[in-house]
Amino acid sequence: MAQSVDFENLVSSYYGTLYQFALSLTRDEAEACDLTQETFCIWAAKGHQLRDVSKVKTWLFTTLHREFLGSRRRQTRFPHMELEHASAELPAVSPATIYQLDSEQLLEAVGQLDETYRAAIMLFYLQDYSYNEIAEILGIPLGTVKSRLTRGLEKLHHLMTNIQTPPPS
Amino acid sequence: MNRDEAKQILLLYRPGTADAEDPEVAAALALAKDDPELSRWLAEHNARQTALREKFRQIPVLAGLKEQIISEQAAKSRAASHRNRIVGVAAVAAVLISLLVLAHFFLPFGGNSNGGLASTLDHYKSQMTAATSSGYSMDLLSSDAGKVQAYLAGKQAPADYVLPAGMQKVAMMGCAAKTWQNSKAAMICFRTGKPLPHDQIGDLWLFVVDRTAVKDAPDSSAPQFAKVNGLMTATWTQGGKLYLLSTDGDESDIKKFL
Numbered sequence: 001m002a003q004s005v006d007f008e009n010l011v012s013s014y015y016g017t018l019y020q021f022a023l024s025l026t027r028d029e030a031e032a033c034d035l036t037q038e039t040f041c042i043w044a045a046k047g048h049q050l051r052d053v054s055k056v057k058t059w060l061f062t063t064l065h066r067e068f069l070g071s072r073r074r075q076t077r078f079p080h081m082e083l084e085h086a087s088a089e090l091p092a093v094s095p096a097t098i099y100q101l102d103s104e105q106l107l108e109a110v111g112q113l114d115e116t117y118r119a120a121i122m123l124f125y126l127q128d129y130s131y132n133e134i135a136e137i138l139g140i141p142l143g144t145v146k147s148r149l150t151r152g153l154e155k156l157h158h159l160m161t162n163i164q165t166p167p168p169s
Numbered sequence: 170m171n172r173d174e175a176k177q178i179l180l181l182y183r184p185g186t187a188d189a190e191d192p193e194v195a196a197a198l199a200l201a202k203d204d205p206e207l208s209r210w211l212a213e214h215n216a217r218q219t220a221l222r223e224k225f226r227q228i229p230v231l232a233g234l235k236e237q238i239i240s241e242q243a244a245k246s247r248a249a250s251h252r253n254r255i256v257g258v259a260a261v262a263a264v265l266i267s268l269l270v271l272a273h274f275f276l277p278f279g280g281n282s283n284g285g286l287a288s289t290l291d292h293y294k295s296q297m298t299a300a301t302s303s304g305y306s307m308d309l310l311s312s313d314a315g316k317v318q319a320y321l322a323g324k325q326a327p328a329d330y331v332l333p334a335g336m337q338k339v340a341m342m343g344c345a346a347k348t349w350q351n352s353k354a355a356m357i358c359f360r361t362g363k364p365l366p367h368d369q370i371g372d373l374w375l376f377v378v379d380r381t382a383v384k385d386a387p388d389s390s391a392p393q394f395a396k397v398n399g400l401m402t403a404t405w406t407q408g409g410k411l412y413l414l415s416t417d418g419d420e421s422d423i424k425k426f427l
Contacts, residue, residue, distance in 0.1 A: 011238050016230045023228065033234055040238050041245070095213075098220035103228045125225040128186045149181050 005047065005056060011040055014060055017126050021061060024122040025068045027111040035071070039064040057127070062137045065119060093160045101163060109159040117152030124149055172207050175200045183222070184215040288350055288384045290404070290411075297376045298398040298415050300347060300356065307343035307358055307370060317344045317357060326353040327377040327410055335426040336414075342371040352382035361416070361426075373426060376413040386411045392427055394420045403427060 018039060022032035042063050050059055101109075110118060119138055123129045129137070135145045170178075175197035182188050182198075189195060201207040309320045322328035324346035339359045347354040355378070358371035365372055380386045387393055392403040392414075400415040401423045416423055 007242060008239055011235055015235050015238060017226075019230045019234060020225070020228045029231055033231055033237075036234065037238050037241065040242065044242050044245070093217065095216035095220040098217060098224055101224060103224070106224050107228060122225065124181075124183075125222045128183065128222075130187060131181075146181065153180070 005053060007040075007044060010043065010056065014057060015040070018060060018064055020126055021119075021122050022064055022068070023107065024110050024118055025065070025115070027107070031071075035064055035067055038067055042067070058133055058137060061123065061127070061129075062139075065137055093157045098160065101160065105163050109156060109163060112159055113152055113155055117148050117155065120145055120148040121152045121156060170196055170200055172200070172204055175204075175207055176210060179211060179214060182211075182214070183218050185219075288382070290383050290385045290387070293349060293378070293383045293386075293411075294395070294397045294402055294404065294413060296349070297347070297354065297356070297374075297413055298400050298402060301374050301400070301415060302398070306345070308345040310343040310370070312341050312343075314341055317341060320344060321346060321355045324353060326355040327379065328355065329408075330355060330357075330375070330377040330410060330412070331407060332375070333414075333427045335424075336373075336375070339373060339426065347376075349378055349382055352379055354378040354382075373416045374414070376415075378411050378413075380406050380409050380411045383411050394423065 015036060019032055019036045022035040022039075023029065026032050026035060039060055043060065047056075047059070050056065110121065113121065120134055123134045123137060131142055131145045131149075134149075135142045138145070140148075178193050178197040179201070182194055189198060198211075201211045308324075309317060311317055311320075318328040321344055326346040336359065339361060342358040342360050344358065345356045347356050354376055357375045357377075359373040359375070360371045361373050363372055387404060387406050390405050390407050392405045395402050395404070397415070401418050401420060403412075403414045403423050405412050414423060414426060416426070
């Protein structure tokens, strides 16, 4: 049972990635802190209802995302658009360019993505979540996850190519 | 599957993850092994994916967040524990109050006479006739009516009762002062002359209490008859007092004493 999960260990294990996810969603440090903290508060109150301990991480990310949506007073979910025509040829942004980006620049680029793409991209890279897990966390169909990732990556690469990076020393 | 289709599939491929287990991805990866151009594209793609993954994971986490979460949760737990203690105390208090309320209404003697089931005529008759069952005793054993009245007066029980004509010649055996709610009731025991077991003092009992002590006491001096606890009873009001007479038998038996 999830009751056996130690709260402090749980926080130690996931607060970092939850905060990074929250920061990418909110683009505001204080709001990201609140969102992360609220997620653990909800766990403390309701976590015992979770029967499968292996689902703790997914539960936390799902809860954080729901809280984010709630905080934005969204009454309806994102439309489940199937995005077509994703290009296989991403804009040429080199790995070296990516390595030269600092965190603020990366967050700035992610922040310019539509929320529709942002959550999927962050779950994709932060936790190596599978498409099915991302679909479960965001509450959207698998096909929509793939569409959002493809389109989101395309946009992210475009945004990164426009960032001025310092010349390599 | 051609090269473009393979690129489309591999667009979301992340090296070092379970993505390669997907049959479509696995087929595209196999194609890349035999296609130098696709292989170069894949190498570049993998490097980009790895770089992005590393960069995302390097986003700094606000210092002190972990400690803040843990300490605030601990504070909430302490507050909840305190709240639970208060709720527990309140629950115990509620139970005690409920018991007191129940005792007020259902305990036979000593309670408050103001309202409730406990002060009704039926309850009074039931309680008084029950007092005549085995095990009862007289406070005073005497056939002297004056002594009986004096004793009852001393106990603040009604002593200025008026015996019905039919009881004038019945032998008085004694009396007891009973508590009914907050009032005193007089219990006078008589012996009709029927053969009785050696340990039985009497077989006719008269109870007298202030009429106001019984909620729905009759106004009339005309007796009302009813069987209560196996005894025949007659109830009437006279001079501001409620009289209850009880004995074995039926209505005709008890009427002989009225």
